[in-house]
Amino acid sequence: MKLFVEIAFVFLILTSNSSIAQEENISFETKKPIVRFLRIYGEKSETEPPIIVINDERTTSSSGLSSNKIVIEFDVFATVPPNLFARFVHCSYDWKEDENIFINEATANRTSNIFWESAPIHSKYYSFRGKITIPNEQVKFKYSGNWKVKLYDYSDPENVIAEGRFFVVNQIVSTEMRFYSDFYKPKRNVTASAYDIEVLVYERKSMKLIETHLHSVVLYRNNRWYEPFYISATSKPSGFYTNLSFSTSIFGFLSGGKVFRIDGIPAENGYRVLDLTNLAQFPAMNIPIRLPLSDYRRRGSYLEPDDDGAMITTFVTPNYDDYLYIEFTLDPEGWETTNDVFLVGSFNNWIPTREWQMYYDEKERLFKLRQWVRRARHNYMYATGNFDESGNIENLSFEEFEGNTVTSGHTFLAFVYYRNPGFGGYDEIVGFARANYFSAGR
Template sequence: MKKLILIILSNLIFLTIQAAPFYELNDKVYKDFVQTVLFSPTDEPLQDPILHLNGNNTLNLSFDILGNANSVYNYTIVHCTYDWKQSDLQPIEYINGYQEDEIRDFQYSLNTLTPYVHYSLTFPGENLQPRLSGNYILIVYDTRNDAEHLLFNRRFMVIDDKATITAAIPQYPKNPDYIKTKHQVDVTVNADNSLLVNPNQSLNLVIKQNGRWDNAVVGLKPNYTYTDKVTYEYDESTVFEGGNQFRNFDMKSFKYQSEFIKEIRQESDCFSVYLWPSKRRNNANYVFERDIFGRKLIKARDDQESDIEGDYAWVNFFLDYPLPLMPDNIYIIGALNDWNLDEKSLMTYNFERKGYEGKLFLKQGYYNYLYGIVEKGQSKADVSTIEGNFWDTQYEYSVFLYFRMPGTAYDQLVGYNLIQSHYSN
């Protein structure tokens, strides 16, 4: 009886929250003392956070809180539409169990210049589970779920496999102007008739290049419909910049300078790392170099436990550029800043050095990144002007299929596939 009363009270609290959201529906860190938020399938740190509805797989969430003080943090989840808006559902409709739960597992950092407390959570747990497929935001907060106490958000998905997705990137796109420079993603969806009765109304396709949401194709409709499948084959709508292989630096140890690190300095409370100046690659020939598709891998030396012995550094970036691009901006792009185009990843022009500089506070590990230009008033970055544009580039593309059943108020995630540029899958 007591547990039932607690669930009812919890539902009432979250009905109010649902009516007036004060959080962003993306990957967002609200407090500077929160660092290195990781959310991925358990034991698969380089994969996206995707659960299978009624399956046994779990996700691992971890993060660091700078300083020496520990606390008990809380979290909840919010269901979203295919385009990451809040669904017209109440929490009791998409959550099994309580509407919030606690994060209690923590460890203190050990032998680091930067002190922190490392937190971890296996999700879903016994007290809170998603009950519907679709897009979700996990929200972590301190004491109360309001704007003042928010720590961070993370996207994740729950899939209920009902369709088979195949995708390929042809060497010769429909538009001849894009040959050798761009990726045209052609998609075929096979499903039974219940999903294909009115596909232009009920289906929405989303294509994401690597981890980027700024250039994702969202809400695409099929252009050909058959009895057992639909296809998405467009001249423009599914075309992405070919770009270039990601730049990288290896910061797993502060005892030596790896290939792209010029200097490492030990400060009083952290390290300072200076990368060698970067050059534009738009006029250079394509060179394949294996990468991790823009991700980050948190890893210290082999004799260290990365979670609690990994230290922090201010990593300094510099891009040679003869003149500033006023009024446009240049950003550092990758998982090292959660793929966000924000003040942290924004670079500033140094007239004395004739180039753009920026810095990020990062934990020991291996990192990928690119440089991108965002025109004034736009939200999508162009990487080709700095990095080049090559069809040969090996990128990952995530394809998601959403289905809105007539008479329902939410988008089911019914299909998913992850492909690499030059392997049809």
């Protein structure tokens, strides 16, 4: 019976493609390498965050992370093995690149030490997979803070072909997180569950940090490194695409515990799960594969445990570690939305772009999207938003199709920023903590 179901499913894939209206828009002819996808994770596990831990005479405690190194992994389409190098750029707490030549040494912070693997022989979407593990013999990090990796082609060293974000942490202060249940004002008719989060920062007596220089705490949901929640004593940067504003406050002193608080962060929902690791259900082919069932609106519930936003490739063998051309369908159940609809998840680093915008098929009354997705177990959600005049997304929200529930259990990571006056001043990360509503003190 199981074999019959799997054969029937493959037949459905092959016969349903003629009804799909969206056209493939991926180029497979190029003279220059194209980076299809880049991700960064801890060296010991792809579920670990992209954090490098460093130590000096000021370090006071352990970060609690299983990895002290990170892996930068990127898939490249090229007709010949690519000749790439990577540069590493230190940034401020809000990801502005530092123009400090002492911190960002152009010659020191770079590497071409890339381990290359060929794609599976049947692969159409990418040709080679590169991996960089850092720190390594060529690159070591003296300064904590926000960092970007930028990839370049040696034949065109002025143009960035891909970039990603990671963090370097030096645990100088003690950091704790506390969660409190609260409510917010949703734009849609969903449960108003929200979190108030406090981050407590304690200084070791011997450190003598300058009180006013410990200026910000930035929160992220795990694996969603482009959605910061800022709690800052400096000029507050804007959040990521959101249509919500958050009340923040800072009080107390380092000697007795300085508190950074943010109120009303939506709890959201557990992530949807797409498992492409089953070869019988998702055979290796370069034609569109329509998922057997459409997704529906969720009203505060989810069916299976997620992976906290991570991509999991553990059970994918090298011969089938490829990309599949997937068609996603979302049934709005007769409701109309005035916003654009986007698909975000571990397959695109949780970044909504035009390439991941869905279109509405009036004949089938479904939102649809075709995209290349790496064979893995993925977490994802549907978002709504709009493009502004500059082509940037604004008013991003997950309420309409995902609902909201305090039981979502997302892990939050807190980074504590201190303005080091050395070398003309730069932001370093002196504290780190991670927790969720069910594990943190309340």
